[in-house]
Amino acid sequence: xxxxxxxxxxxxxxxxxxxxxxxxxxxxxxxxxxxxxxxxxxxxxxxxxxxxxxxxxxxxxxxxxxxxxxxxxxxxxxxxxxxxxxxxxxxxxxxxxxxxxxxxxxxxxxxxxxxxxxxxxxxxxxxxxxxxxxxxxxxxxxxxxxxxxxxxxxxxxxxxxxxxxxxxxxxxxxxxxxxxxxxxxxxxxxxxxxxxxxxxxxxxxxxxxxxxxxxxxxxxxxxxxxxxxxxxxxxxxxxxxxxxxxxxxxxxxxxxxxxxxxxxxxxxxxxxxxxxxxxxxxxxxxxxxxxxxxxxxxxxxxxxxxxxxxxxxxxxxxxxxxxxxxxxxxxxxxxxxxxxxxxxxxxxxxxxxxxxxxxxxxxxxxxxxxxxxxxxx
Amino acid sequence: xxxxxxxxxxxxxxxxxxxxxxxxxxxxxxxxxxxxxxxxxxxxxxxxxxxxxxxxxxxxxxxxxxxxxxxxxxxxxxxxxxxxxxxxxxxxxxxxxxxxxxxxxxxxxxxxxxxxxxxxxxxxxxxxxxxxxxxxxxxxxxxxxxxxxxxxxxxxxxxxxxxxxxxxxxxxxxxxxxxxxxxxxxxxxxxxxxxxxxxxxxxxxxxxxxxxxxxxxxxxxxxxxxxxxxxxxxxxxxxxxxxxxxxxxxxxxxxxxxxxxxxxxxxxxxxx
Numbered sequence: 001x002x003x004x005x006x007x008x009x010x011x012x013x014x015x016x017x018x019x020x021x022x023x024x025x026x027x028x029x030x031x032x033x034x035x036x037x038x039x040x041x042x043x044x045x046x047x048x049x050x051x052x053x054x055x056x057x058x059x060x061x062x063x064x065x066x067x068x069x070x071x072x073x074x075x076x077x078x079x080x081x082x083x084x085x086x087x088x089x090x091x092x093x094x095x096x097x098x099x100x101x102x103x104x105x106x107x108x109x110x111x112x113x114x115x116x117x118x119x120x121x122x123x124x125x126x127x128x129x130x131x132x133x134x135x136x137x138x139x140x141x142x143x144x145x146x147x148x149x150x151x152x153x154x155x156x157x158x159x160x161x162x163x164x165x166x167x168x169x170x171x172x173x174x175x176x177x178x179x180x181x182x183x184x185x186x187x188x189x190x191x192x193x194x195x196x197x198x199x200x201x202x203x204x205x206x207x208x209x210x211x212x213x214x215x216x217x218x219x220x221x222x223x224x225x226x227x228x229x230x231x232x233x234x235x236x237x238x239x240x241x242x243x244x245x246x247x248x249x250x251x252x253x254x255x256x257x258x259x260x261x262x263x264x265x266x267x268x269x270x271x272x273x274x275x276x277x278x279x280x281x282x283x284x285x286x287x288x289x290x291x292x293x294x295x296x297x298x299x300x301x302x303x304x305x306x307x308x309x310x311x312x313x314x315x316x317x318x319x320x321x322x323x324x325x326x327x328x329x330x331x332x333x334x335x336x337x338x339x340x341x342x343x344x345x346x347x348x349x350x351x352x353x354x355x356x357x358x359x360x361x362x363x364x365x366x367x368x369x370x371x372x373x374x375x376x377x
Numbered sequence: 378x379x380x381x382x383x384x385x386x387x388x389x390x391x392x393x394x395x396x397x398x399x400x401x402x403x404x405x406x407x408x409x410x411x412x413x414x415x416x417x418x419x420x421x422x423x424x425x426x427x428x429x430x431x432x433x434x435x436x437x438x439x440x441x442x443x444x445x446x447x448x449x450x451x452x453x454x455x456x457x458x459x460x461x462x463x464x465x466x467x468x469x470x471x472x473x474x475x476x477x478x479x480x481x482x483x484x485x486x487x488x489x490x491x492x493x494x495x496x497x498x499x500x501x502x503x504x505x506x507x508x509x510x511x512x513x514x515x516x517x518x519x520x521x522x523x524x525x526x527x528x529x530x531x532x533x534x535x536x537x538x539x540x541x542x543x544x545x546x547x548x549x550x551x552x553x554x555x556x557x558x559x560x561x562x563x564x565x566x567x568x569x570x571x572x573x574x575x576x577x578x579x580x581x582x583x584x585x586x587x588x589x590x591x592x593x594x595x596x597x598x599x600x601x602x603x604x605x606x607x608x609x610x611x612x613x614x615x616x617x618x619x620x621x622x623x624x625x626x627x628x629x630x631x632x633x634x635x636x637x638x639x640x641x642x643x644x645x646x647x648x649x
Contacts, residue, residue, distance in 0.1 A: 096543055
């Protein structure tokens with residue numbers, strides 16, 4: 001508790017005292033010869049909104065299905081509140097899942113779908129009714145209670161699925177690509193709704209997604225996965241600004257990756273990356289040996305583009321090859337003298353007609369010493 | 378509208394004539410006054426009255442109905458379970474063999490099925506009668522039911538069952554509360570198919586029926602061997618009538634359901 005009374009930032013993973021709600025300890029899952037999850041160890045804390053992000057086939061859905069109880073680990077232990085959950089069948093777990101296809105029962109009304117889990121618990125009629133009404137209010141579905149799933153729209157179905165999985169007040173809610181079937185606009189609205197509901201109910205959410213924007217928007221922490229391994233677990237900002245590998249940097253957002261060799265120096269390192277070009281100067285904590293090969297990763301929005309040589313620690317000359325105009329921003333593809341392509345992004349603060357830089361222009365790209373990250377792998 | 382060519386008109390007429398002319402003649406002659414089947418002697422419904430007084434026919438009809446209801450019900454239960462296990466159990470050793478064995482009786486000549494059942498009943502000392510007919514009909518109808526139900530289960534979204542388990546159902550509850558209501562139309566079709574097959578089966582019933590119980594097809598068949606009577610025509614007309622009404626009702630119900638569902642789906646996509 002903070003003594004000044006200011007709201008403490010939610011980050012139980014930095015607190016050594018905090019007990020994780022879920023612990024994966026050395027979990028491996030194999031299907032025949034195929035290893036879906038490879039020796040995975042991670043902690044998820046209470047009230048977290050935890051995103052598993054990765055391309056399809058990276059094992060994220062398998063992890064979720066192991067939490068729900070539809071698969072059991074080949075090796076290792078999964079603990080929920082300190083208890084090994086391997087012997088607990090899915091219907092006895094305090095875990096509920098929202099399915100990718102929503103899996104609404106087509107023969108039951110919206111009301112009965114939401115009441116389904118509560119009735120299995122053998123609760124009284126009034127209690128069930130009260131809870132269902134509460135869920136209908138939470139998801140703004142009161143008017144659709146009597147409808148069947150095929151009589152409502154996609155967005156409404158998605159909310160029914162959410163209400164149904166939340167009705168039993170699970171300790172942990174699993175969301176498997178929950179917004180995949182919605183169009184972009186509806187998806188964005190729903191993301192904020194999800195966050196809102198997660199805050200209101202205080203449930204721990206684990207979301208599986210391949211959409212990096214979605215993970216960035218909703219999650220308190222993101223686990224980036226690839227081929228059954230977790231590559232990095234961190235907050236969205238850390239993942240974006242301080243990726244630990246080329247894979248993560250490349251997977252999340254747009255990035256320029258420049259390969260080179262390191263010369264350690266005072267405060268900053270120099271990276272030789274092309275014949276006849278000055279080295280890139282970058283500040284890094286990484287301990288690098290002289291001559292070690294590395295990758296320098298920098299986001300396009302951190303690269304400026306000018307007609308004159310800018311007064312910045314790193315400035316390189318090049319020619320504009322392509323301009324992607326996206327309305328609010330423009331991305332310039334610049335070929336440097338060394339042949340390397342670099343993307344620079346500018347906010348279109350001025351209107352189109354006033355833009356000074358166009359195709360085939362000779363320009364300078366520049367960035368500061370701290371704008372990019374030096375990656376060993 | 379496309380023009381209706383002579384070729385189309387002719388083939389349509391020929392096709393329907395081929396299918397329905399024999400039945401039409403049967404229906405017409407069932408209202409024949411004359412005792413002679415092929416001589417028209419004016420309109421009458423007297424053979425229907427005769428039929429209602431014929432104890433033997435009524436008994437046989439009653440046996441047939443009971444056999445059909447009971448055997449198709451048992452066949453539906455067994456066939457559904459078999460289909461469920463084969464689709465859900467995943468890959469186990471001998472799965473292909475098992476599913477092949479379920480479908481084999483479909484292509485087995487009925488004479489062989491009937492004969493083998495007859496030998497079995499004699500072997501275990503079961504007296505032939507209504508019980509043996511029910512057992513025999515259950516045996517061969519079960520594979521039809523299992524074919525119908527498993528074709529529905531193949532397209533069944535497995536995550537619905539997982540959702541039920543996730544919400545606290547035991548596997549049996551998940552089947553009873555979620556799977557069964559959803560596949561119910563297929564199960565009902567399976568039952569109807571089994572019912573129809575049992576109603577008109579002659580071969581297997583004649584192997585397994587005993588002196589104590591005879592089904593209607595056997596009765597008709599043996600009556601016809603002594604000469605076609607207008608009574609049989611009347612009986613057949615009634616059966617055609619029942620089947621026609623049944624088929625039309627069933628298709629009307631399913632069509633109106635499909636229309637309603639489509640309208641509801643369109644309404645759902647509009648912002649409420």
